Amino acid sequence: xxxxxxxxxxxxxxxxxxxxxxxxxxxxxxxxxxxxxxxxxxxxxxxxxxxxxxxxxxxxxxxxxxxxxxxxxxxxxxxxxxxxxxxxxxxxxxxxxxxxxxxxxxxxxxxxxxxxxxxxxxxxxxxxxxxxxxxxxxxxxxxxxxxxxxxxxxxxxxxxxxxxxxxxxxxxxxxxxxxxxxxxxxxxxxxxxxxxxxxxxxxxxxxxxxxxxxxxxxxxxxxxxxxxxxxxxxxxxxxxxxxxxxxxxxxxxxxxxxxxxxxxxxxxxxxxxxxxxxxxxxxxxxxxxxxxxxxxxxxxxxxxxxxxxxxxxxxxxxxxxxxxxxxxxxxxxxxxxxxxxxxxxxxxxxxxxxxxxxxxxxxxxxxxxxxxxxxxxxxxxxxxxxxxxxxxxxxxxxxxxxxxxxxxxxxxxxxxxxxxxxxxxxxxxxxxxxxxxxxxxxxxxxxxxxxxxxxxxxxxxxxxxxxxxxxxxxxxxxxxxxxxxxxxxxxxxxxxxxxxxxxxxx
Amino acid sequence: xxxxxxxxxxxxxxxxxxxxxxxxxxxxxxxxxxxxxxxxxxxxxxxxxxxxxxxxxxxxxxxxxxxxxxxxxxxxxxxxxxxxxxxxxxxxxxxxxxxxxxxxxxxxxxxxxxxxxxxxxxxxxxxxxxxxxxxxxxxxxxxxxxxxxxxxxxxxxxxxxxxxxxxxxxxxxxxxxxxxxxxxxxxxxxxxxxxxxxxxxxxxxxxxxxxxxxxxxxxxxxxxxxxxxxxxxxxxxxxxxxxxxxxxxxxxxxxxxxxxxxxxxxxxxxxxxxxxxxxxxxxxxxxxxxxxxxxxxxxxxxxxxxxxxxxxxxxxxxxxxxxxxxxxxxxxxxx
Numbered sequence: 076x077x078x079x080x081x082x083x084x085x086x087x088x089x090x091x092x093x094x095x096x097x098x099x100x101x102x103x104x105x106x107x108x109x110x111x112x113x114x115x116x117x118x119x120x121x122x123x124x125x126x127x128x129x130x131x132x133x134x135x136x137x138x139x140x141x142x143x144x145x146x147x148x149x150x151x152x153x154x155x156x157x158x159x160x161x162x163x164x165x166x167x168x169x170x171x172x173x174x175x176x177x178x179x180x181x182x183x184x185x186x187x188x189x190x191x192x193x194x195x196x197x198x199x200x201x202x203x204x205x206x207x208x209x210x211x212x213x214x215x216x217x218x219x220x221x222x223x224x225x226x227x228x229x230x231x232x233x234x235x236x237x238x239x240x241x242x243x244x245x246x247x248x249x250x251x252x253x254x255x256x257x258x259x260x261x262x263x264x265x266x267x268x269x270x271x272x273x274x275x276x277x278x279x280x281x282x283x284x285x286x287x288x289x290x291x292x293x294x295x296x297x298x299x300x301x302x303x304x305x306x307x308x309x310x311x312x313x314x315x316x317x318x319x320x321x322x323x324x325x326x327x328x329x330x331x332x333x334x335x336x337x338x339x340x341x342x343x344x345x346x347x348x349x350x351x352x353x354x355x356x357x358x359x360x361x362x363x364x365x366x367x368x369x370x371x372x373x374x375x376x377x378x379x380x381x382x383x384x385x386x387x388x389x390x391x392x393x394x395x396x397x398x399x400x401x402x403x404x405x406x407x408x409x410x411x412x413x414x415x416x417x418x419x420x421x422x423x424x425x426x427x428x429x430x431x432x433x434x435x436x437x438x439x440x441x442x443x444x445x446x447x448x449x450x451x452x453x454x455x456x457x458x459x460x461x462x463x464x465x466x467x468x469x470x471x472x473x474x475x476x477x478x479x480x481x482x483x484x485x486x487x488x489x490x491x492x493x494x495x496x497x498x499x500x501x502x503x504x505x506x507x508x509x510x511x512x513x514x515x516x517x518x519x520x521x522x523x524x525x526x527x528x529x530x531x532x533x534x535x536x537x538x539x540x541x542x543x544x545x546x547x548x549x550x551x552x553x554x555x556x557x558x559x560x561x562x563x564x565x566x567x568x569x570x571x572x573x574x575x576x577x578x579x580x581x
Numbered sequence: 582x583x584x585x586x587x588x589x590x591x592x593x594x595x596x597x598x599x600x601x602x603x604x605x606x607x608x609x610x611x612x613x614x615x616x617x618x619x620x621x622x623x624x625x626x627x628x629x630x631x632x633x634x635x636x637x638x639x640x641x642x643x644x645x646x647x648x649x650x651x652x653x654x655x656x657x658x659x660x661x662x663x664x665x666x667x668x669x670x671x672x673x674x675x676x677x678x679x680x681x682x683x684x685x686x687x688x689x690x691x692x693x694x695x696x697x698x699x700x701x702x703x704x705x706x707x708x709x710x711x712x713x714x715x716x717x718x719x720x721x722x723x724x725x726x727x728x729x730x731x732x733x734x735x736x737x738x739x740x741x742x743x744x745x746x747x748x749x750x751x752x753x754x755x756x757x758x759x760x761x762x763x764x765x766x767x768x769x770x771x772x773x774x775x776x777x778x779x780x781x782x783x784x785x786x787x788x789x790x791x792x793x794x795x796x797x798x799x800x801x802x803x804x805x806x807x808x809x810x811x812x813x814x815x816x817x818x819x820x821x822x823x824x825x826x827x828x829x830x831x832x833x834x835x836x837x838x839x840x841x842x843x844x845x846x847x848x849x850x851x852x853x854x855x856x857x858x859x860x861x862x863x864x865x866x867x868x869x870x871x872x873x874x875x876x877x878x879x880x881x882x883x884x885x886x887x888x889x890x891x892x893x894x895x896x897x898x899x900x901x902x903x904x905x906x907x908x909x910x911x912x913x914x915x916x
Binding site: 385387406407408410411412417419424425426427428429430431435439440442443446449450451452494 | 785786787788789790791793794797798800801802803804805806807808864865
């Protein structure tokens with residue numbers, strides 16, 4: 076893993092010179108320059124809105140630059156659409172995979188250019204053989220006839236990578252490729268990235284998870300506010316310096332100082348919860364003012380445990396007591412009434428009504444509070460409430476009636492937080508609260524979680540980000556295959572210990 | 582593509598510009614409303630007798646049925662569903678009301694029974710969709726056929742006359758001053774009242790808010806504590822109730838039970854919702870839009886008839902308007 080730049084020939088394959096791009100009301104890119112060499116993994120980092128995505132969309136032909144030159148293999152190029160870029164050998168893999176769940180692995184790889192027999196029917200045999208060959212290039216063995224929706228996300232991503240390189244791509248852009256993967260899957264992905272790099276493919280790697288860069292990156296470019304700040308060999312720059320350049324100011328710590336002091340008063344008691352095949356006899360307590368982490372590998376049942384307490388999924392047996400009283404948890408409506416909130420890990424799918432306005436989303440779980448008699452809404456009250464949260468959470472929006480879909484990821488997450496703050500929940504379950512959001516917003520969310528616990532609420536934080544668990548929580552539950560593997564005191568544990576329990580080797 | 586607009590917002594200050602937020606919507610409404618005015622002026626100039634009080638009232642009367650059904654189906658479409666059974670409900674509920682009246686029940690009571698028929702069918706649709714998890718298209722396609730079949734079976738496909746007084750609701754008017762101004766027909770008043778009430782429910786109440794939330798993101802709505810099944814049930818009941826209301830108005834206008842009536846009305850009702858900006862994907866639509874949509878269809882029908890175009894011609898024009906309206910919507914959304 077440490078043999079970096081071994082195959083980097085220093086030959087520049089792609090060069091971006093002074094590229095600018097404006098959209099109505101904003102300059103997304105302001106004279107950006109950047110170069111990519113054959114056989115290197117080049118990280119591109121920056122906060123949300125720094126212009127990374129815009130540049131990637133220009134390179135892959137989605138947008139055209141207003142100004143500046145892009146040289147590909149030494150010649151100036153302009154791609155008027157994605158097909159042209161792909162034909163030239165530039166492929167992009169988005170965070171959300173572009174695959175068809177009901178089709179087979181092979182069908183997904185060759186969609187739109189399926190090999191045909193002489194009779195004009197699909198040549199399944201050849202397609203499957205070619206798919207196997209393509210996957211073999213990644214050192215991945217996968218049955219090409221299996222349906223996509225029967226594969227875990229990590230394997231689906233490998234199919235996406237195989238599809239990308241099947242166009243004989245020489246430049247591969249990966250946008251947040253690890254956001255849905257577990258530790259071991261990430262290692263597998265890194266192995267594949269190395270394989271491709273050694274074959275001479277140039278890889279642009281975009282990620283918010285700075286700690287993972289050290290395993291794969293050769294060079295790193297930092298963007299801020301639509302400008303390119305710097306490009307360095309990865310070994311020549313410290314993590315602290317990267318973060319400083321990203322935010323443009325000094326960020327002393329990744330985590331805010333501890334604000335909360337857990338009490339000994341039980342606010343939530345979970346007793347023998349069983350959901351057949353998913354959760355096996357899980358019991359734990361949550362104390363007033365405590366931040367309790369839930370760690371575990373993907374599929375260990377972390378989210379499922381949160382959802383069970385919230386009544387989002389039915390449980391087969393067990394009970395949950397809040398302040399000593401047994402709760403009826405047949406639906407989220409019951410849990411919300413009792414004072415429990417659940418911030419889902421999938422913001423867009425489960426947390427927000429993205430076609431509705433910011434204000435409508437903030438009040439969604441507690442509409443009753445802004446109603447006059449007979450369920451008639453008070454718009455004035457709604458605006459007042461929303462205004463309050465926009466201010467206190469520093470949500471950046473041009474107006475309170477902005478459609479949520481048009482907000483950035485970090486601001487969307489704040490809207491979800493506002494929704495549950497407005498419910499005045501006593502217990503808040505955060506499921507991956509910082510996935511895919513930038514460093515600045517992350518810090519704000521950490522501060523908020525601390526403040527909520529300090530006010531005497533109970534916070535459960537489900538996270539696959541171990542530094543986050545260690546930096547924030549008071550205790551950690553580690554799940555392994557649906558069972559509670561360990562309950563650890565955060566101050567006395569280490570990343571290694573948690574991982575050992577999570578992997579079932581401790 | 583969706584990320585682009587986020588960047589200007591990042592830099593904007595959170596000063597409230599409430600009115601600007603709805604300006605896009607207001608413009609949409611203005612465009613469709615302008616279409617009504619343009620059509621109206623066009624037919625006033627080309628078709629003789631179009632712009633007379635008598636024909637305006639008759640236009641409103643004719644359009645009231647589609648408007649009422651359109652309002653009901655708008656609620657269902659906003660939740661992401663569809664109701665194909667409403668045309669059959671019109672025929673069935675009218676038939677039952679006439680049968681009840683013929684059996685000697687008071688007129689008002691037989692009409693209430695007719696409305697109850699609509700409520701029950703709405704409940705059945707809702708139960709199939711929320712409990713049996715059937716796709717709304719399939720569930721209501723089934724009730725559409727069953728309901729029509731039952732109506733035809735019990736009447737043997739015959740139209741039966743109703744008692745004289747049964748006709749008052751459909752044929753009566755108020756504020757009439759003689760031949761110059763024959764008065765406003767009751768169905769038109771009912772349409773106005775229903776549009777106001779249901780417009781208020783959709784835009785200003787908790788139920789309306791939940792309706793949009795479910796259509797916009799059902800899972801997020803459920804996880805926000807919204808009782809999704811309950812809200813959906815209420816919406817299908819609304820839809821059945823308003824269709825039954827149309828059934829009674831139509832039966833009253835004819836003073837007969839018409840088990841064959843209202844065939845294909847469900848499509849006109851859906852078309853008026855769609856022309857009015859309701860999205861079949863759910864989450865988007867207004868009562869006001871649907872009223873305008875049904876009047877566009879109404880003006881085209883009456884206007885084309887008076888201009889001498891036959892029924893087949895009208896079908897062609899209305900079909901093109903549906904396609905055109907949604908195309909314009911798509912093109913605007915793409916920007």
